[in-house]
């Protein structure tokens with residue numbers, strides 16, 4: 001049975017490597033992207049590797065866009081077994097310097113969008129008796145090391161949502177978060193030490209964990225870490 005994974009922000013950075021990794025593992029990958037035209041390199045790479053990928057237009061900061069995307073999945077008869085909430089944005093100002101719109105946007109994209117997707121998709125996972133949800137968080141979501149602006153509080157909220165939903169969902173649906181480290185992407189910048197491939201490894205591993213695997217935990221480099229480390 002071929003499982004299907006939805007990866008948000010799959011057109012570049014860590015998300016593209018997660019998408020390639022899951023396709024390489026034999027899953028059909030639905031690449032969640034804002035602009036389908038931006039994902040051609042991903043489609044070419046997955047196809048060249050013999051993998052299977054399709055595109056889903058979605059802006060995770062827009063509840064209507066999420067609802068429309070879920071409607072298209074349902075209309076196509078596409079059941080999502082694996083959800084990787086990877087899409088994210090970073091703001092660098094002090095929290096008190098940010099206006100409401102910026103704060104709300106960051107929390108929408110980084111935390112509430114993932115929650116909305118989980119709410120839309122976890123019911124089907126539960127019914128089918130299989131689900132894997134991976135929330136791409138950050139070391140900057142730790143209360144001991146909160147990141148800048150609204151980013152840190154949005155990732156702390158994503159961590160809290162991860163714990164909460166792991167408690168609400170059946171054991172057959174695993175919900176975990178991962179901290180990719182400091183990664184050489186558009187967000188991480190050119191000085192970051194880790195490659196997107198290195199960062200994607202833990203997300204792919206969590207997306208494929210067995211029925212006896214963990215839920216409600218935070219991982220870095222395939223190792224469980226404290227939420228407040």
Ligand SMILES: NC(=O)c1ccc[n+]([C@@H]2O[C@H](COP(=O)([O-])OP(=O)(O)OC[C@H]3O[C@@H](n4cnc5c(N)ncnc54)[C@H](OP(=O)(O)O)[C@@H]3O)[C@@H](O)[C@H]2O)c1
Nearest residue numbers: 009013014034059060061087088138182183185186187188
């Ligand atoms: N890089 C790091 O050092 C680092 C460290 C810790 C955590 N992370 C986390 O890792 C994840 C991926 O980061 P990255 O480094 O790969 O960042 P990136 O290279 O900047 O890529 C961000 C991805 O998110 C997508 N995205 C942004 N806003 C979106 C929206 N509203 N709807 C749908 N997609 C949206 C982008 O799509 P567009 O091309 O359309 O903009 C892009 O595909 C993020 O959640 C980030 O917070 C990264």
